Amino acid sequence: MHYASAIISSMKPTPKYRSDCPINYALETFGDKWSLLIIRDLMFQGKNNYSEFLKAEEKISTNILASRLEKLERAGLITKSIDPNNNAKKVYLLSEKGIDLLPMLLEMMAWSAHYDEHTGCPVEFSNQLKEDKQSLITQLKRQLIES
Amino acid sequence: MHYASAIISSMKPTPKYRSDCPINYALETFGDKWSLLIIRDLMFQGKNNYSEFLKAEEKISTNILASRLEKLERAGLITKSIDPNNNAKKVYLLSEKGIDLLPMLLEMMAWSAHYDEHTGCPVEFSNQLKEDKQSLITQLKRQLIES
Numbered sequence: 647m648h649y650a651s652a653i654i655s656s657m658k659p660t661p662k663y664r665s666d667c668p669i670n671y672a673l674e675t676f677g678d679k680w681s682l683l684i685i686r687d688l689m690f691q692g693k694n695n696y697s698e699f700l701k702a703e704e705k706i707s708t709n710i711l712a713s714r715l716e717k718l719e720r721a722g723l724i725t726k727s728i729d730p731n732n733n734a735k736k737v738y739l740l741s742e743k744g745i746d747l748l749p750m751l752l753e754m755m756a757w758s759a760h761y762d763e764h765t766g767c768p769v770e771f772s773n774q775l776k777e778d779k780q781s782l783i784t785q786l787k788r789q790l791i792e793s
Numbered sequence: 794m795h796y797a798s799a800i801i802s803s804m805k806p807t808p809k810y811r812s813d814c815p816i817n818y819a820l821e822t823f824g825d826k827w828s829l830l831i832i833r834d835l836m837f838q839g840k841n842n843y844s845e846f847l848k849a850e851e852k853i854s855t856n857i858l859a860s861r862l863e864k865l866e867r868a869g870l871i872t873k874s875i876d877p878n879n880n881a882k883k884v885y886l887l888s889e890k891g892i893d894l895l896p897m898l899l900e901m902m903a904w905s906a907h908y909d910e911h912t913g914c915p916v917e918f919s920n921q922l923k924e925d926k927q928s929l930i931t932q933l934k935r936q937l938i939e940s
Contacts, residue, residue, distance in 0.1 A: 667830075667851075667900060667913050671905040673827075677824070750900035758818040766812065783936050
């Protein structure tokens with residue numbers, strides 16, 4: 647290859663994703679068995695630090711947790727800061743981009759609640775989801791933004 | 794262990810999932826980088842067989858495709874039958890459980906369309922999603938059930 651064509655070729659943007667399909671973008675951002683469990687803990691369970699995430703019932707391992715937190719931070723879904731009360735402790739928060747996953751997660755929960763007979767989705771929650779999803783989204787979003 | 798307690802213990806249902814959380818159920822059913830691309834192909838692109846799925850832009854490999862089709866069939870999201878015009882060919886279709894992923898997939902697409910500047914989500918589709926999601930769901934669902 648000529649030097650000039652080598653330079654031109656190196657200037658071409660490397661395709662970052664497998665395709666520009668929006669479903670593919672979502673899957674490349676959080677499409678694995680663990681990432682959305684961390685988002686769930688931040689969104690619905692008020693957890694915000696490493697040791698709290700580790701306690702999740704699904705038994706995430708320390709190395710998977712660390713790698714997923716890093717990936718979610720890089721993708722702009724969560725932010726990391728230092729706990730003002732303890733310099734050694736990191737605090738994680740959902741960004742706006744992360745909070746905006748709420749409607750998708752609620753649809754996911756509604757689907758599972760419908761199809762999984764052992765679902766742990768509380769009935770009242772499941773009913774509110776069916777009857778007035780928009781109010782539920784507004785209410786949860788407000789709580790997340792204010793927290 | 795006494796024989797009786799061994800029997801009783803063997804009668805306990807083996808926990809099938811990591812937890813009974815509805816988000817976890819969804820992730821254990823289709824939480825990987827490929828499964829929802831197959832659902833997408835069935836749902837939005839009218840594909841219904843192995844060689845069509847293989848042509849997806851994301852370049853799924855034959856062994857991953859085969860394993861995901863099997864998993865999705867086992868989970869009851871798709872059905873497999875023999876092509877009436879070609880006995881050697883299998884035809885895949887979304888089940889009702891699979892079709893019911895539509896609202897979740899639309900939310901996923903809306904999120905990606907908003908956050909991925911290179912999104913391939915057509916503007917008209919993205920607008921309809923914002924302005925009248927419910928009609929879009931009804932219309933797409935009807936098409937899927939009739940097909």
